[in-house]
Amino acid sequence: MAMTRICKRLFPTGTTSAMYSSDAYRCSPERNSGGAGAGDVKDKMLPSAFDDNKLFKYCKHPRTASIIGAPMTYGQPFIGTDSGPKLLRERGLGSMLSQLGWRVEDTPDIVFESGNHSNSVDPHNAKNCALVGHGCNLLATVVETKIQEGRFPLVLGGDHSVGIGSLAGVLRARPDTGVIWVDAHADLNTPETSGSGNMHGMPLGLLMDHPDGGYDFSTLPGFDFLVDGPRIKPEQLVYVGLRDVDPMERVWIRKLGIKTFTMTDVDFLGIGQVMKQALEHLKGRPLHLSYDIDSVDPVLAPATGTKVRGGLTYREAHFVAEFVAQSGDLASAEIVEVNPNLSCDDGANETVELGIQLITSFMGKSII
Ligand SMILES: [Mn+2]
Numbered sequence: 001m002a003m004t005r006i007c008k009r010l011f012p013t014g015t016t017s018a019m020y021s022s023d024a025y026r027c028s029p030e031r032n033s034g035g036a037g038a039g040d041v042k043d044k045m046l047p048s049a050f051d052d053n054k055l056f057k058y059c060k061h062p063r064t065a066s067i068i069g070a071p072m073t074y075g076q077p078f079i080g081t082d083s084g085p086k087l088l089r090e091r092g093l094g095s096m097l098s099q100l101g102w103r104v105e106d107t108p109d110i111v112f113e114s115g116n117h118s119n120s121v122d123p124h125n126a127k128n129c130a131l132v133g134h135g136c137n138l139l140a141t142v143v144e145t146k147i148q149e150g151r152f153p154l155v156l157g158g159d160h161s162v163g164i165g166s167l168a169g170v171l172r173a174r175p176d177t178g179v180i181w182v183d184a185h186a187d188l189n190t191p192e193t194s195g196s197g198n199m200h201g202m203p204l205g206l207l208m209d210h211p212d213g214g215y216d217f218s219t220l221p222g223f224d225f226l227v228d229g230p231r232i233k234p235e236q237l238v239y240v241g242l243r244d245v246d247p248m249e250r251v252w253i254r255k256l257g258i259k260t261f262t263m264t265d266v267d268f269l270g271i272g273q274v275m276k277q278a279l280e281h282l283k284g285r286p287l288h289l290s291y292d293i294d295s296v297d298p299v300l301a302p303a304t305g306t307k308v309r310g311g312l313t314y315r316e317a318h319f320v321a322e323f324v325a326q327s328g329d330l331a332s333a334e335i336v337e338v339n340p341n342l343s344c345d346d347g348a349n350e351t352v353e354l355g356i357q358l359i360t361s362f363m364g365k366s367i368i
Helices: 002-009 081-090 093-100 129-148 162-173 203-207 247-256 263-269 271-281 314-326 345-362
Strands: 064-070 103-107 152-157 178-182 237-242 259-262 287-292 330-336
Touching: 064 081, 064 093, 064 129, 064 162, 081 093, 081 152, 081 330, 081 345, 093 103, 093 345, 129 152, 129 162, 129 330, 152 162, 162 203, 162 287, 162 330, 178 314, 237 263, 237 271, 259 263, 259 271, 263 271, 271 314, 287 314, 287 345, 314 345, 330 345
Parallel strands: 064 103, 064 152, 152 330, 178 237, 178 287, 237 259, 287 330
Antiparallel strands: none
16 A cells, blocks of 8 residues: 555655645654654744844844745656755644744745656756756755845755755855764765766865866856855865765775765764764854755655665764754755655655654744
């Protein structure tokens, strides 16, 4: 039975998730959150350390979260990541943020150009690059504008290629931003090094200059907007949760000296020490959190496109979010790669639920 339903959700090429009901992904009422804190996240007021004015200090008063839906699918081969923003909203994201003390502004989803969602090899080895680039250009402008307005951009992916747009917008507004990239993968490929040509593996590879120079965006259709920058420097980035790194990515991480906490480091140091050292490395910078749901162990987050075993536990995943929020320096964030099509009902439900719980944790929810 379960398999039949899974197969029905693997949308054929060219269809959109809007054609399918998302009712099956709604939270069952008896489900307990267990998120950042004990208790149900639908409590009238969520426990929050928000009132002491130390949190989210880069946002103007009243603290306003701008929800930016970025239903991008072109950076990887599966339809379904485009339903992430819709499902997170339906699960009550807006009211949860309000209960934490945020003023909430929900902006319309970025409208991406449509095109062939094709697996054919692009001559640039960057599949759908014109579509990804066009969408990321739009997203970058929205994110930059929201930061200039003093708001907290909360980007809901979409696949991780949206990181190109959100990070470009963040860096244009605040060039010294520190980035915490929570992911099973390094996402440091370029079209030249990528084995798959899928652009969700390239956001950092495109925005960071490599040992052999910067990427020439003038040769990549859709990416003219990045010809003159911005770029992220290696010292502005920290990885958490890596466990599947391509050979050239490994070489570049070492050569560039990028601060990296793999799952082995999480095992050895513990997540508390990992996050303490990660934030010390980025001290004094406004922070952008890029949270790929595939950083979490696939037992807990099965509905995602590139699962790798041995990921963050439930509490480790929440601790990352809580610790970044409690630093007071978090200024923007995104959550990506939630794809309900890629798991059965329960798996899809649990992944969406985890996504929303992690958002509440990095948006300030605390246990006490
Ligand atoms: Mn990723």
